[in-house]
Amino acid sequence: MLRLLPKLCLFLIFAGRLAQACAGEVVLYSSNNVETVNQVVDQFTKENPDIKVSVVRAGTGALMQRIKAEAANPLGDIFWSGGLSTIGEFRDQFQPHESAQAAAIPPAYRGPNGLWLGTNVHVTVLMANLRQTPGGQPPGGWADLADPKWKGKIVIPDPERSSASFVALYGLQKLLGNEVLAKVARNAVIVGTTSAAYEGVAKGEFAVVVTMEYAAYEYVAGGLKEIKLVYPAEGTFLSPEGMALIKGAKHPQEARRLYEFLAAGKTQIEVFKSAYRRPLRTDIDVSRLAELPALSSIKVVALDDARMGTERAAFIAQWRQSVNAR
Structure with missing residues (x-):
């Protein structure tokens, strides 16, 4: 038995190296925040120990x-x-995939021939701090923000830097016209980032921010009773996001397994519970x-996503x- 030990050890070392060499790999490009990405990757690797996930994070x-x-x-x-309108602009860079999960996604959020698949949607909301709003009352809709009583109390992220802010303000213009948009601009304080805007309202520096549902709800879920x-009332706007397989990828099989995992209901429920991504x-x-x-x-x-893209610069x-005319 003792004579067999060296050979057994060599065999185990060889088998371990072989398994490592045969292990799959997948490279994930993601614009989601670090916590959300880490949570998903950790769970995926637990369920798929034969695949190593490498992550590259940056803006969409x-x-x-x-x-x-x-x-x-x-x-x-x-x-x-990332935003489906942005993915659509770069459609030539992606590979079709008919997901087993696609039937659970409305057709409007699926790419042609499975070129992309919607995952979550951002809902534009007004986040109000009732300690800072006039009379402790939040605005009821977009038109209210044009009232002079809100001057200096509204904070809006720069729409050139924030895609969510761009969607909200573009939608506001289409819904209520240029005059209301100009009045809102005169009342608002413009900041450089989305987070600076909603954090400013949470801290009581401003009364209202135009932002995304998930960002505002984090404070409600965290126990800030003054946040609403x-x-x-006039209606709001959606910013759907999705995912896609990269054309010519070096690890297509592993990528498809990660794709199906991300599309699965249980994964999306867990992401919602931790980050409120609807x-x-x-x-x-x-x-x-x-x-x-x-x-x-x-x-x-x-x-209209296509029209919104072509009209963005204007x-x-x-x-x-x-803003400069204020």
Whole structure:
């Protein structure tokens, strides 16, 4: 038996190295925050110990440009997640995949021939700090923000830097016109980042911010009773996000396994519980998981993503003019 030990040890070392050499790998490009990405990757590797996940994090725009620049020699395998309008602009860089989970996603959020798949949606809301609002009352809708009583009390992220702010203000213009938009611009304080805006309201520096549902709800869930989410009476706007497989990826099989994991209901429920990213799956009712309304009960104003993209530069120029005219 003792004579066999060296051979057994050599065999185990060889088997371990062979298993390591045969282990799969997948490179994930993601614009999600560190906590959300780490949570998902940890769970995936627990369920798929034969696959190593490497993560590259950056903004959606930067990652799209990187994927395009690497087209001849892709270094990433899968992108998760960014605005569907942005993914659509770079559709030539992605590989179709007919997901087993696709049936749970409304057709409007699926790419042609499975080119991308919607994962979650940001709902535009007004986040109000009732300790700072006039009379302790939040605004009821977009038109209220044009009232002079809100001057200096509204904070809005720069729409040139914040895609969520751009969607909200572009939608506001389409819904109520240039005059109301200009009045809102005159009342608002403009800041450089989305986080600086909603953090300013949470700290009581401002009364109201135009922001995303998940960011505002974190404070409600955290116990700040003075924070209230307002879904504007005139209607609000959606910013759907999704994922896609990178064309010519070096690890296509592993990428498809990660894709299916990210699309699965249990994964999206866990992401919602930790980060309040509202799933697009029709079989998940977030009103049963948190004190948020079901998506079907929210008045939504549809926006044309393609038109919004082509009109972006002109809108930003107009917004700048309105802000400078104050």
